[in-house]
Amino acid sequence: MSDMYACDRCGKPTPNFVPWTCGSIAGKLGYSWCDDCEERFERELAWENEQSEKDAITCPWCGYSDPDSWEFEGEYDDGYECSHCGKPFFVEKRVDITYTSKRRIDDMPEGWVAE
Template structure:
């Protein structure tokens, strides 16, 4: 008979056990999740229908892409209503800031040929 473990989510006994890839963490070398909890998590992820890293706000209900997404001013987990189907969903706005720097031409020494 397989060793029994305790599901880390619901506390039910389960034969499922997965070791951590990088060794023990906080005194444990792995974790257990029962089949029911795995199934429930899969259902929740499928239901959320998360639309990852799109250029426009995309409705997880109908797929409508808002062409005016650039006007959206909120930042994190803001409730939004689809302009096409009217259903509510959450939006998380992620902004990436990058910088470019260079020397000024007027600071180049006379006769500079490169370093």
């Protein structure tokens, strides 16, 4: 008979156990989800239809890509409505800022040689 574990989501007994690939995390060797919780998670994930890493706000209902997304000023909106189909959905704005710096050529001393 296989070992039994408690489902991390609902607490029901389950033989399912998935070890962390990188070793113990916070004292746990992995996680256990029963078949019902795994099915519910997969169903919810499919339902959300997350449209991530897009250049424009994309409706998870109809797929409309809003060309005016740059006008969205908030960081998060849980009442955003598609301007095409009118259905509500969540929007999260992520902004990445990077910098590049280099020396000015005008400041290079005479006779400078790269190492």
